[in-house]
Amino acid sequence: MGMQINTNIAANNSYRNLSNTQNDLSKSLEKLSSGLRINRAADDAAGLAISEGLRSQVGGLTVASRNAQDGISLIQTAEGSLTEVHSILQRMRDLAVQAGSDSNNVKSREAITTEAKALNDELTRISETSNFNGIQLLDGSQSSLKFQVGADGSASSQIAVDLSGANVKSIATTLANGTTAATGSEFTIAAVGAIGGPATFTSTTAAGVQTSVTTGAGFPAAATFTSVDGYADALRADANFSSAFTVSVTKDANGAGNGIIVSAKDGGVVSSATPPAGLAVGTVGAGVTGGVKFDTATNAQAAITLIDAQITKVSTARSDLGASQNRFESTIKSLSVSKENLSAAESRIRDTDMAEEMVKYTRANVLSQAGTAMLAQANQSNQGVLQLLR
Template structure:
């Protein structure tokens, strides 16, 4: 190579390498200061896409865990109120048992009725006022509440809390107007597999006729028909329209096999069948049986027989509240397991995202130190390269 002064190739080469080293130092400083290996898409395009997906999933899981915690809080609020409802119903039952003793005179029974009426009013008040941040829980306003407990937008990531059995309006109505001592209307079911997926029932009470049609009932057998009378009765109980107006019990033969159902109106009304002018039983796929005459509605303690029937009515409400609390407790346990699962998933996915996106500080510091040394060496070599052409001055002298 000639002895040229216009173009110093050695200096240009040293400058190019020094610029690359300074660029590496700049990137290392950015990674060390942010703690992130990927600060822009250019750092790792594929890694950025994967890590952002994981980031969305982790954030969703963390929010879902908080949602599940809120679900537990809602259940604890409702179940706490139902705990007191149980206490009230137990006190009412004690009073009903006391009223069944003929040692009570009319004034004593009147005093018992006064206390029971007050307790019933308190049940009504609890139902109207129990709420979670304004959301009513026990007055039937919300048949169910749905909670998002997953990061994805499908139904598998949701849990529903059923509040149908926790409806205190239904309980207080039964205590105020429920039929005492009636067996309702009996339906013999010869072929339960042929029962329809909806059912319609009609009652008459003081000349007022009420017709209730269920929502499509859930055939748990996967649409293959009802597998038993008990399965059909449970589907009726789970229907909000039916359970708000009727009670249903299964009649069994001597071998314990379900052969029919007994439906009674909670308002003490008379249930109509196809035999007396209504086609309710026919549409329900039921064969009409023999009707019984309901007794007057509401708790009554005027005599021992009425008190005995009142005990049975209160027992039915205690059973309903027990069932409601059991369901709420089961869902609460489910929420707790869900939270544990969400936390573990969030932790593992966070670790995965960290391996892709976060800086290995020790490795990056080693790279930074190397770049610093290379920068110092490059600066020295550039200075040396700039001195090479100084020899030309001797030739010119």
């Protein structure tokens, strides 16, 4: 090999290897200092794409979990107010039971009415002031609220909370102005000896709420009964009918039954598109309006029935809210598990194995020092030319 000074091949080779080692050393330092195996797309293009997708899911699940917590807070706010609504309605029912006794004089009934009105006013106030983050919960303005509890845009990522049954304002209005009773609809004998058979009865309240009931399977067929008394007893024994209606028998001047009067437990006006066989629709009972009244024992009894209906509504609404709260709690647990597993998956792809990377760093560091020494030696290798020039 000749002796050249313009081109030092050994030095160039040492420099190239040293540059590669310095590049590896720089990458190791970057990974060790950031804790990430992938700092740029060039480090692992496919891994970057996958890890970014996982990172989006983890972030979405984190926010979804907070949304579910907000849902629980909203439900607790609404349910807390409904707890007091229940207490108020129970107190109003106690007053109605108290007013159902004629041992009360006029002043006593006036005192009962005054307290009941104050309680109903409080129901209205509760409906107008129960809100969460400015959202009214109990005034009927919100029938349903949706909560995003998933990381994607599918329908299954949302949970709807039904607030339609928690309309306290409607309850207060019903107790103040609604129909508390109806005189009942009369069904008179049209064909003696043909009485019986299934029938359908419909109740319509002053608020327009309809309840339709058909007598249950196995109800005695037509011509089973020769009098309305037996048919009335059969209606009372029928679970479908007795769940929403009551029946009484009308008598003629001789004390014989000449018809039945069907009344709705919700105070609505009764009609029948399919009346019992052998009976014809007579007088349709009119509703008694003006809300709960305690001025007579009869009105107090009607008030009990109406208040019971409102208590049932609140109980149903609270049950629905409780079920939704339990669902949110289960959702949060599920989100936590999913978030943990997805975070682990992203970590395996994107995070640096510090022990392994430290091994690479140590190797590159040693090679860097060796390369620097060899580059110095290579730069000195052409010094022998000077001996020829002396």
